[in-house]
Amino acid sequence: MSKARYLRRMKHALSVTRDQDFAAWYQSVIAEADLAEESGVRGCMVIRPWGYGIWERIQRLLDDRIKATGHENCYFPLFIPLSYFEKEAEHVDGFAKEMAVVTHHRLVGDGKGGLVPDPAAKLEEPLVVRPTSETVIGAAFARWVQSWRDLPVLINQWANVVRWEMRTRMFLRTSEFLWQEGHTAHATAEEAREETLRMLEVYREFSESCLAVHVVTGEKPENERFPGAVATYSIEAMMQDGKALQAGTSHFLGTNFASAQNIRFQNAGGEFELANTTSWGVSTRMIGGVIMVHGDDDGLAVPPAIAPWQVVIVPMLRDGPEDQAIIDYCRDLRGQLGALSALGEPVRALLDLKAAKAATKRWGWVKKGAPVVIEVGGRDVAGGNVSVIRRDRLYREDGKLDSRVMPRGELVDTLQQVLEDVQAGLLARSTEALRARIVPVEDWAGVEAHFAEGVKNPGWVDVRWSKPTGAALDRVVERLKALKLTIRNAPLGQTHRGEGSADAGNCVFTGEPAVERVLIGRAY
Amino acid sequence: MSKARYLRRMKHALSVTRDQDFAAWYQSVIAEADLAEESGVRGCMVIRPWGYGIWERIQRLLDDRIKATGHENCYFPLFIPLSYFEKEAEHVDGFAKEMAVVTHHRLVGDGKGGLVPDPAAKLEEPLVVRPTSETVIGAAFARWVQSWRDLPVLINQWANVVRWEMRTRMFLRTSEFLWQEGHTAHATAEEAREETLRMLEVYREFSESCLAVHVVTGEKPENERFPGAVATYSIEAMMQDGKALQAGTSHFLGTNFASAQNIRFQNAGGEFELANTTSWGVSTRMIGGVIMVHGDDDGLAVPPAIAPWQVVIVPMLRDGPEDQAIIDYCRDLRGQLGALSALGEPVRALLDLKAAKAATKRWGWVKKGAPVVIEVGGRDVAGGNVSVIRRDRLYREDGKLDSRVMPRGELVDTLQQVLEDVQAGLLARSTEALRARIVPVEDWAGVEAHFAEGVKNPGWVDVRWSKPTGAALDRVVERLKALKLTIRNAPLGQTHRGEGSADAGNCVFTGEPAVERVLIGRAY
Known part of the structure; x- marks a missing residue:
């Protein structure tokens, strides 16, 4: 490492490198990129705007794909009565261990200035906070499905779920997490198997096109199957430390759940048959994968497709009379860039006018991993230029920050291609890393x-x-x-x-x- | 009522009219329009695809407005430790009464084939399922806010919340419901008051532009204030039975929450001050309002801006050789309509190919309230025509269904205007109904x-x-x-x-x- 680079690092970079301590590096990216933080509630995190913005992009892009394959979104209750879990022994064995259980529906004063669950408001039947929704959705399917004409049922839910975890790690394993869970019912096993693999393929394509994370699709061994599943498939991604991350799963449930929940239909011949069901899900865990695939010692690098802001404009102000001209120039530029399209959508460009020093803002956006950061100072305005930093190639060969001055028109002409190149470059790097390891x-x-x-x-x-x-x-x-x-x-x-x-x-x-x-x- | 209309009603309409029993009519619209259903879990509903699709439209359109006014989305924990509620007495008094309390984190077998909360896994401190998030978000604000430079903090969350309700009614009052809750912190009371009223105005404009529901904005009396608020404002809508629905609220909290939660900042002069905070929210309750404002004795009428499908094409098939030509014609038409824009977005057009009779499908979409239903039979294909039903004027003066045959080109040329007319017409009707009552x-x-x-x-x-x-x-x-x-x-x-x-x-x-x-x- 050159001395110049070393000095820059000392000033702005993370407190720990991947080589030094990968786990500590991971936590420091989450903190420094303002992705999430501990909430003070055991095992639960606060997802901050930049982290949640990434999740919103994931939701939007994946939801489009889920709808394009014929699924509709619904919403099912957060609470599941205990008895639902008793219905299916195999399911109970797999999930009953660690779950949040609601036992009371009221608080009262304890007479000492504190509050306690009201003994007079104990629930007759405790409620479990959903760890996954097969049971409650299966009960609905049993109501909805009468005839072969009602099949297939193709639904999806975006929701929070809770699995009480003893050891948690932000995004990767938290007691509460956000996910989507797809649930479908079909007339035949063949159709249900096709659905299971179709959604696995949706996950693969989404992971590669949007997250720029190359994955391996395959079947999990018997011991890793979802409880009650006939077959479980996963997408597995390669982290920079060589560990695997299971980033999504798709389950063929056969008639196991249908049998426990009585999802039956009358076939064309008038006979009653059990439906075949599937379920499939991905969660906020994917964000952990994005960090461990695309992060580096300067912080996160977010693929443009899922970056809340793809381009951030930082005006270099000096609290002087020329500031207004710089701000006007930046505003105009932001409008120009926002009118462009890349990766099939309007470019998401932000003008950062927060009250902070330009260098602090620049390095803040580098840590957050905004794909392109544009700095504009008085000299740029005078020359009709901009200074452009690409997150995916931050340094020159000599170790200095690679900030390129170019005419504003050149930026406008090339930005779409730059964003598409960054997206493709991150995927190519991920593919190469997976294959090599x-x-x-x-x-x-x-x-x-x-x-x-x-x-x-x-x-x-x-x-x-x-x-x-x-x-x-x-x-x-x-x-x-x-x-x-x-x-x-x-x-x-x-x-x-x-x-x-x-x-x-x-x-x-x-x-x-x-x-x-x-x-x-x-x-x- | 004409005999023809009477007969149609008998066959397809709801089992009860608004005049007969408004409350029963409301439930029957929810059932017949497939909006939601009882879940089997006390006080919680299943929101079905058509109901959830309306909620997704509400989310998308309101979220755009929340972001356009400078707010960012975050996510905070579902669970709130009991002690957070003890910190602020006034808040406890208002909310502590009916809440779901998690006391255990594991289930075990009871030795009789059933499950019980594991006595060995009792939480040291019970957790409350959030009834609203002021406490947990306030704790985050206290961490985030140090200096005047950190203000304002403008955030929003889309989430599920739980308030244990003894008497529930779908959409209007359920134990679990979906909402957005905005939370902001400001340097001055004046700024916070401005924010409170800005978001009230966002709600008014959204309600009128998107829901086509005219509302009155105003301040709630002291006895109806949110616990801990200095001032609470609401939008109030007029239902067809003359009752009011509070469809959204915006609270100026002064320094009350900041004081309890220690949200302090150093001002430009170096002194410490308490921040002024606000909160504001709307929920799935809005869907109840849409039903009671726009529904009629034939079911729901969904304003085009929030209709999951604005136009539904129903092919009239006869299980004969001409079916394929009809389907091809409809597919082509769907593509043509989907390429149009109305109300600032691409038209959402569905081709309904479900295995059911055309008349059943037609009346199904009328009950659901799709703004425009298009029927296409063999004769239409031969003549290059379509048969068009507008949900907002279903019957002719003589009481017969107003299904208009027109050249396909005429539909394409006029559809944008029709959808915009329907939207404007529903709002005008709502405005008139409010003023008159x-x-x-x-x-x-x-x-x-x-x-x-x-x-x-x-x-x-x-x-x-x-x-x-x-x-x-x-x-x-x-x-x-x-x-x-x-x-x-x-x-x-x-x-x-x-x-x-x-x-x-x-x-x-x-x-x-x-x-x-x-x-x-x-x-x-």
Whole structure:
């Protein structure tokens, strides 16, 4: 690192680098980019405007895709009666452990100036704050579905859910989080399976096009299935520390939930059948993935498609008589840029007029990861210029900040292309990082060596396995657990499909002939 | 009513008319228009796609306005520790009564196949499900605000809140509801008062432009203030049964919350001052207002600005060989209409291909209140025509359904104007209904006569009052309560301002010289 760069870093950058301590770096990006903060309520965070703005962009872009595939949004109750969980034993086993339980509906004074739940207002049946809504939505489906004509039912909900977590980490694992949960019911298993994979593909395309995060789509192993699911699929993303982040899941539930909740329909022949259902969801966890894929030692870099502001104009004022001319110039520029389109939408351009020093604002927007920051001083106004910083290539080769002076007209002419290049460049970098960190390994010794203590950033390994089930799978899971590893998924579309295939070989765990390849790694 | 109309009604219309039983009619519109339904969870409703679609439109249009006035969206925790409510006594008195209280964070089996809250997982401090977020947001403001440079803080949140209600009514009063709550902090009381009134004006303009619901803006009397507020303002709408609906509120909180929560800033002179705060909100209750303003005995009529689908195309199929030509024609038409703009946005046009009879679909969309329904049969295709039904003028003078055959080109040429006319027409009707039902009354005897038992649809009265406070106000409230009346608000911008004004006179309650006029009515 050049001295100039070093000095700049000292002044403006994060207090910790990714190399020094990835976990501490992650927290510091969240703090310095004003994404979120601890709320004072255990396990719950406050999502601040820049973080929530990213979530709003995610919502808008994903919601368009969910609607384009025929789904409608609904809203179901926050509270689920305890008895709903009792109906389906398997579901209870999976979710009943840690949930917020409402037991009273009133507070009263305790006679000592404090408040307590009113003993006279105890609920007859406690209510659970939804950890997910299969049970309450299934009950609605049972009311809505009578005939084959009522199918498919294709609905989605944007909501908050609560899973009481002992160890929390902002965005990645919080007691309350925001998500969407899609729920559908179909006449046949085949249709429901198609739906499950269709939504997985929507997630993949969304993740790559909008988040610029390359992911692997695949099926989770049996032990990682959603409780009650016949098959669970995921998109898995590669973080910069080599760990995996499960960024979205899609479940084929077969008739398991329909049977517990009595979702039946009369088919064209007049007979009653159970519906086949699916569910699928992504959450605010995705923002954690964006941070760990696109962040660097200067803070976050937000892909233009999901940046609340894609271009921020910072006027360099000096509390002097020329300030008004600078502000007028900036206002006019903002109007000009806002009239452009990029990535299929009007450009989101902000003029930052907050009462702070221009350098503080510049570095604030760098930390937040605004894709393009434009500085305008008196000299720029005089020359009809602007000074442009691109977040995705902040420094020149000599380590100095890469701030380019250009005629204002050039900025206007090229901005659309710049934003599209930044978006594509971030995706290309993510694709490259994913590919470079997945290593094929032939046997268990290779797995152990790959993940031996002290190996930095091992990424994932790609191995053959025989897809054991039951107790044999438990033994595999235990062996992996000792190395802090999990099976991420069995990628879709792989050519390896067992004996006789070009990629035939033996399972790294059992030594038996393998039937497919799976990805193994450490994970969030 | 003509016989033809009577017969149609019998077949398709609601089971009850407004005249017969307004409350039952309201419930039947909600059911027949597929807006919402009981969830099986006490006091909580399921908002179905058509109802939620209206809410999404409300969110989008109001959010644009909230952002245009400089506010940013955030998200704060669902749970509020009990101690936060203890901090501010006045706030506790107002809200502590009926709230959902979380006391446990785990469920366990009861040994009898059921589940119970785990006694070993009792929370040290119970958590309240937010009834509103002043306390938790105030705590964040105290962290965020240090200097005058940090002010104003202008934020908003879209969220679910819970107020345990003993008697619930869908959309109007449910235990859980959806809303937005704006919260702001300012350096001066003057600025905060301006903000309070600015957002009240945003609500008025939104209600009239988007909901087509004319409202009266004004200040609530002291007894109706939000607990802890210095002043509370509301928008009040007139329902078809003459009752008032408070459709939104905006509160000037002075330094009351800032003092309890220690929101202090250093002013330009280096001294510490308390901030002045505001809060303002509207909720899913607005949908109840839309139903009771625009509904009729055929169901709901949704103003085009908030209609999830503004135009619905129903192909009249006969399970015959000409069906495909009809579907192709409709698909093409849908594309053509979707390329148009009305009310500043692309037209939202749906082709309804559900497996049901055309007449069932037509009446389904009438009940839902889609502004324009287009039917296309084989004869229409042959002639290049469409059959158009406008929801706002469903019947001809002779009582028959007013379905107009017109060339397809005419529909395309006129649709934008039709949608804008429907929107304007609904607002004009609402304005007229509000004005016609507000009657000036000079004395208490006049009030009693106006609201005497048996008087149908009395609307509101407009009276002079001396704005009593404390015990004198309590006596006024009691007298009104005996007639089931409340003071709705003191309209803004009134010319009457006490003695010497052109409208001088005496208070209907106290006989003392009046200082302003207030509106009085029955209310939801």
